[in-house]
Amino acid sequence: MSVLNFAAFDNTPLNRDPYDFIVVKDAIAADRIEELNRDYPHIDKPTNYDPRELDYGPSFRRLLEELGGPEFEQHVAKKFGVDLSGAIKTITVRKYSEPSDGHIHTDHWSKIITLLVYFNPEWEQEGGRLRILRSGGDIEDYSAEVAPLGGTVLAFRRCNKSWHGYKRFKGERRMIQMSWVKPGRLAWYAQQTARLCTHTFKRLGRLLS
Numbered sequence: 293m294s295v296l297n298f299a300a301f302d303n304t305p306l307n308r309d310p311y312d313f314i315v316v317k318d319a320i321a322a323d324r325i326e327e328l329n330r331d332y333p334h335i336d337k338p339t340n341y342d343p344r345e346l347d348y349g350p351s352f353r354r355l356l357e358e359l360g361g362p363e364f365e366q367h368v369a370k371k372f373g374v375d376l377s378g379a380i381k382t383i384t385v386r387k388y389s390e391p392s393d394g395h396i397h398t399d400h401w402s403k404i405i406t407l408l409v410y411f412n413p414e415w416e417q418e419g420g421r422l423r424i425l426r427s428g429g430d431i432e433d434y435s436a437e438v439a440p441l442g443g444t445v446l447a448f449r450r451c452n453k454s455w456h457g458y459k460r461f462k463g464e465r466r467m468i469q470m471s472w473v474k475p476g477r478l479a480w481y482a483q484q485t486a487r488l489c490t491h492t493f494k495r496l497g498r499l500l501s
Contacts, residue, residue, distance in 0.1 A: 295324055295355045301367055301445065309435050310426045310455075312372055313448035317441075319409070320355075325442035327351045329411055332466060333385060338393070340384035340469065359383060359409070359470055368405060368472075372449050379404055379472040389420055389465040396428050396457035399450045404472045407447040410440035411466035419461030422446060428455045440465050 297319050304316045320328070331349025335341060343356055358364055360381055369376045399406050408422070415421070423434035438446050448454055 294358060295320060295328070295351065296358050296364060297321065298364070298367055301371065306371060307424075307436065310424070311449065311451055311453055313424055313436070313446065313454075314371060315436060315438055316445040316447075318443055319445035320443040322443060324351070325411060325413065328355060329413065329442070329466070332387070332411065335385070335387035338386075338388035338390040340386050343383055343385055346385060355409075356383065356468075359407075359468065365472075368407065368447065372405060372447075374404060374449065376404065376472050378475040380475060382471045382473060384469050386467050386469065387464060389461045389463060391460045391462050394420070394422075394458035394460060396425060396431060396455055398428070398452060398454045398456075399471075401450075402473050403450040404474060405447060405449055407445065407470040409468040409470070410438075410444045410446075411442045411468075412440050412464070413442050415439040415441050417461055417463075419459040420463075420465050422456060422458045424448070425455035425457060431457055431459060440467060442466075 297316075300318045301314075301316050304314055307313050307315075328351050331352040333341070333343075333346035333348040333352065335346070360383060365376055365381075420440060422438045422440070423431060424436040424438075425431065426433045426435060438444060448456070
């Protein structure tokens with residue numbers, strides 16, 4: 293049996309205000325979330341990890357396989373009306389958020405689609421709720437707010453106005469981030485360089501604080 297609920301993904305309408313995005317709140321059943329959290333990799337730092345660097349249980353491995361597989365890619369491509377053939381898939385896993393996370397941005401130009409899978413069993417905090425923003429200068433000007441609750445999938449089509457971010461939160465905020473990146477070495481290397489620079493500045497900030 294699949295971990296992902298493909299029917300829920302297909303049946304959820306695509307939002308277009310202020311850019312193309314989708315929020316699927318039952319993309320993974322509640323009982324599977326409990327199992328996935330038991331199999332979630334041990335992470336003790338607030339950074340993104342390549343799954344190949346981590347140890348995790350079988351249900352989490354199955355989810356990663358489904359996310360990276362051709363069937364799910366076809367569902368995503370159809371939902372957004374884009375051609376993802378030839379695109380490079382990247383997947384990272386994160387467990388903790390730090391105060392420097394959540395700043396308003398549009399994502400790197402090399403990305404086509406960004407997709408987030410959340411795992412937290414509950415969420416009462418004001419911070420850490422990702423907001424789909426109408427501009428790059430006001431965190432309160434949003435069309436949707438998504439708590440990182442287990443089973444929720446958020447995906448959006450990257451463009452010059454795909455502003456998003458969240459109010460500061462420090463603590464456990466479990467998620468998988470997946471991106472389809474434009475084909476070609478230039479786009480891939482540009483994204484990796486940008487990611488490295490971001491991580492370097494964050495490390496420096498933690499050391500200075």
